[in-house]
Amino acid sequence: MIVYRYLAEVLFYALVCLTFAGGIMAVRSKMLMHAVLGLAATLFGVAGLYFHLGSPFLAMMQILIYVGAVCIIIVLGVMLGNTPDQLAAKNLTGRSLPLALLACATGFISLFVATISRTEFSPAKEKVGDMSIEFVGENLLLQYCLAFELISVILLTAIIGAIILARGGREGKTS
Amino acid sequence: MMISANLNTYLIIAAVLLVIGIYGMVQHRSLIGILISSEFILNGASLNFMAFNKFVAPNPAVGQIYALFIMGIAAAEAAIAVSIIIAVYRKYQSEDPEELQDMKL
Numbered sequence: 133m134i135v136y137r138y139l140a141e142v143l144f145y146a147l148v149c150l151t152f153a154g155g156i157m158a159v160r161s162k163m164l165m166h167a168v169l170g171l172a173a174t175l176f177g178v179a180g181l182y183f184h185l186g187s188p189f190l191a192m193m194q195i196l197i198y199v200g201a202v203c204i205i206i207v208l209g210v211m212l213g214n215t216p217d218q219l220a221a222k223n224l225t226g227r228s229l230p231l232a233l234l235a236c237a238t239g240f241i242s243l244f245v246a247t248i249s250r251t252e253f254s255p256a257k258e259k260v261g262d263m264s265i266e267f268v269g270e271n272l273l274l275q276y277c278l279a280f281e282l283i284s285v286i287l288l289t290a291i292i293g294a295i296i297l298a299r300g301g302r303e304g305k306t307s
Numbered sequence: 308m309m310i311s312a313n314l315n316t317y318l319i320i321a322a323v324l325l326v327i328g329i330y331g332m333v334q335h336r337s338l339i340g341i342l343i344s345s346e347f348i349l350n351g352a353s354l355n356f357m358a359f360n361k362f363v364a365p366n367p368a369v370g371q372i373y374a375l376f377i378m379g380i381a382a383a384e385a386a387i388a389v390s391i392i393i394a395v396y397r398k399y400q401s402e403d404p405e406e407l408q409d410m411k412l
Contacts, residue, residue: 213396290383
């Protein structure tokens with residue numbers, strides 16, 4: 133049984149490496165299509181981390197919604213508005229590398245040194261329920277019912293807004 | 308002690324995801340690149356929610372529900388942002404954020 137735990141630990145390291153490698157690929161690649169590929173790798177890695185955190189349901193939802201829907205939408209956006217070559221070449225050099233690195237270093241150090249390493253997070257005394265899908269669904273339909281309905285309204289608004297925005301200039305072009 | 312069963316590990320991974328997102332937002336020269344970087348920030352946030360849900364929270368369903376809500380909002384945001392980018396591209400024939408100076412349409 134102990135072998136499986138070490139196997140899970142090795143898999144955890146592999147998932148973290150996949151997440152970070154995808155992130156670096158997404159921000160350092162010249163072509164936008166490679167950036168989307170890096171984003172997809174990161175999303176797969178985060179889905180694996182959700183699995184480690186004890187929620188296979190959320191891991192499946194991550195793959196289904198993020199990798200299956202959001203990445204495909206971004207790929208469509210990349211293909212419809214193709215980036216010129218000069219702009220793509222400038223992607224790597226960027227606007228101001230020192231400023232970007234400074235912002236990242238400041239953010240990470242302030243998060244890590246000031247917050248994560250100092251705070252003592254004490255776990256709850258007693259837990260109600262478990263991580264199962266049944267319990268999630270019960271909470272979603274009883275306690276968080278209003279938020280659940282609002283999400284569906286937001287998605288409907290987004291669909292209608294996206295259609296209206298994307299077909300905006302088309303009549304002007306044909307006439 | 309297993310490093311994968313530790314709250315701080317997940318918090319550091321989420322912080323690195325946030326930092327990657329900020330770096331990409333400053334670095335990328337196209338609107339779609341900025342959209343991709345914002346997805347990293349959202350993922351870091353929902354990873355934080357899931358980590359606190361596993362190790363700290365009394366009700367283990369709340370973090371999962373929040374992460375699901377973040378996913379729904381992110382899907383709506385990506386659809387809206389891509390359609391705005393397509394409209395901007397049709398108007399300006401460019402995706403460079405520096406050329407989008409005026410708000411006239």
